[in-house]
Amino acid sequence: MDTAKLKEWIGKSTESQDEITAFPVKALGATLDREDPAPVRGDALPALWHWLYFLPLHRQCELGVDGHANRGGFLPPVPLPRRMWAGGRLRFHQPLRLGDAVSKTSTILDVSAKTGRSGALAFVTVEHRYSGPQGLAVTEEHDIVYREEAAPGAAAPAPVAARTDEDWSREIAPDPVLLFRFSALTFNGHRIHYDHDYVTTVEHYPDLIVHGPLLAVLLLDLVRRNLPEATVSSFSFKGVRPTHVPQRFQACGKVSEDGKTVALWIRQADGALAMSATAELG
Incomplete structure (x- = not known):
């Protein structure tokens, strides 16, 4: 990789607009098995559900073999074939509400590369700023990791308990239908979430991969189910290990002694950690 060339993307920015409409809220609620009342104009959007908007509308001819947009547009052209959402840090300044007209500004904050146990790695950090009628609502730093292609039969890193x-x-039993519905709601064409032949023969994973953002949404949904009146002021999460269909997993949470934060994590059926997160309340 020519890291210096890739760093030329730092500072690159793009802007877009969208409207917070009701259907995606209804559809994600159904996907998460929630029994919420029908959303109405003015309702606050749950934390992280802004991911249902500002969807990537690349033309079909602009997509790469993995289902993502070809590299070299807004994101730098990292020459590594496997890319995944590694984690993020968000601050919720005020709620976005149904009916709001919202603007989004995205900026490349950093590009870096290193060599790890699995080979070459590249990291891209993107900042997103969402503003509604009352001003800045959400700031988000989104971490993307790019990896070398895995060799068939290569040993996976040792799990962390x-x-x-x-x-x-809350136990979740992921299946292809759950992954399809979330991919459709977020207009995510990444084939690792729905194309079994691709994910197993090209990227050499054992089965379909549960979306990192879906795991994050499930963790904050756990907070909503147990603290329905709480307001999340910030949230950070990090993917640790891929979670595959049909592997059952548990979304877990523990409230701090002062009640101001919630530690959250995804525990796989074998006891391994798949994602860790922290939510600040208030």
């Missing part, structure tokens, strides 16, 4: 001291947990 997840915590077992949760106050709440």
Whole structure:
């Protein structure tokens, strides 16, 4: 990789507009097995559900073999074939509401590369700023990781044991339908989430991969289910290990002694940690 060339993308920015409409809220609620009342104009959008808007509308001829947009547009042309959402940090300044006209500004903050146990790695950090009628509503730093192609049969990194001291947990049994519905709601064409032949023979994963953003949404949904009146002021999350269909997993949470933060994590069926996160309340 020519890291110096890739760093030329730092500072690159793009702007877009969208409207917070009701259908995506209804559809994600159904996908998460929620029983919410019908949304009405003025309702606050749950934390992270802004991911249902500002969707990537690339033309079909602009897509790469993995289903993502070809590299070298807004994102730098990292020459590594496997890319995934690695994590992020968000601050919720005020709620976005149904009916709001919202603007989004995205800026490349950083591009870096290194060599890890699995080979060459590249990291791209993008900042997103969402503003509604009352001003800035959400700031987000989105981490994308690019990896070398895995060799067939290559040993996976040793798992990290997840915590077992949760106050709440919810078991999820992911299947292709759940992944399809979330991909459709976020207009995500990445083939690792729905194309079994591609994910197993090209990217050499054992099965379809559960979206990192879906895991994050499930963690904050756990907070909503157990603290329905709480307001999330910030949220950070990091993917640790891929989660595959049909592997069951648990979304877990533990409230701090002062009640101001919630530690959240995804624990896989074998006890391994898949995602860690922290939500600040208030």
